Amino acid sequence: xxxxxxxxxxxxxxxxxxxxxxxxxxxxxxxxxxxxxxxxxxxxxxxxxxxxxxxxxxxxxxxxxxxxxxxxxxxxxxxxxxxxxxxxxxxxxxxxxxxxxxxxxxxxxxxxxxxxxxxxxxxxxxxxxxxxxxxxxxxxxxx
Numbered sequence: 001x002x003x004x005x006x007x008x009x010x011x012x013x014x015x016x017x018x019x020x021x022x023x024x025x026x027x028x029x030x031x032x033x034x035x036x037x038x039x040x041x042x043x044x045x046x047x048x049x050x051x052x053x054x055x056x057x058x059x060x061x062x063x064x065x066x067x068x069x070x071x072x073x074x075x076x077x078x079x080x081x082x083x084x085x086x087x088x089x090x091x092x093x094x095x096x097x098x099x100x101x102x103x104x105x106x107x108x109x110x111x112x113x114x115x116x117x118x119x120x121x122x123x124x125x126x127x128x129x130x131x132x133x134x135x136x137x138x139x140x141x142x143x
Contacts, residue, residue, distance in 0.1 A: 023049070025086060026058045032130035034063035037101050041067050042108070043074045043094040044118035047081055050088045061126045063097045070094035070112040093118030096142070097127075106131060108138040 029047060034040075042063030049056045060077075067073045070091075078089035094112030098105075108124050111117035120138035128136045 023054070023056060025049075025084070026056055029058060029060060029081065030130075031058065032061045032126045034061065034097055034099060034106075034127070035065050037099055038065050039096060039098045040065040041070050041073060041094060041112070042097045042118070042123065043070050043077075043112065043115065044092040044123050045074065045077060046090045046092055048088045048090065050086055059092065059122055059126065061123045063099075069114065071114050074115070091115045092122075095120060095123070104131075104134045106134055106136045108136070109140070109142040 026047060026049060034042065040063050042061060045060050045062060047058050047060060062073050062077050064073055073094075074089070074091045078091075081087050081089055093116045094114075095108060095118050096110040098107040098109075100106075106127050108120045108127065117140065120140065124136050124138045128134070
């Protein structure tokens with residue numbers, strides 16, 4: 001009886017520790033990372049924990065001028081986040097960002113031909129949190 005209790009307690013501690021690690025990994029992912037200036041493609045990505053019993057996730061914005069396609073951003077970011085295990089990525093859509101750091105303005109708009117239109121209001125909230133002293137706007141118009 002005692003060994004069964006110890007075994008169950010050990011399983012609980014292992015699962016609890018695993019959930020804590022997954023939550024910490026998600027919490028350490030920056031919710032917005034974009035190039036400092038210019039007009040470029042962006043994607044909205046949902047990062048999920050793959051740990052058993054943990055359904056936590058975080059949505060992140062990534063936008064870079066080096067990307068020819070939205071999928072270029074998604075593929076690179078997903079590969080980096082998933083390589084350590086315990087996380088899985090899903091692209092929720094894309095668009096474009098116009099970032100003017102001198103004027104402290106960011107405008108989110110457009111869509112991705114491959115992933116569809118991201119929820120720009122979600123992306124805008126992530127960007128406002130990252131750039132609190134900026135004017136951050138969005139529109140569904142444009143490509």
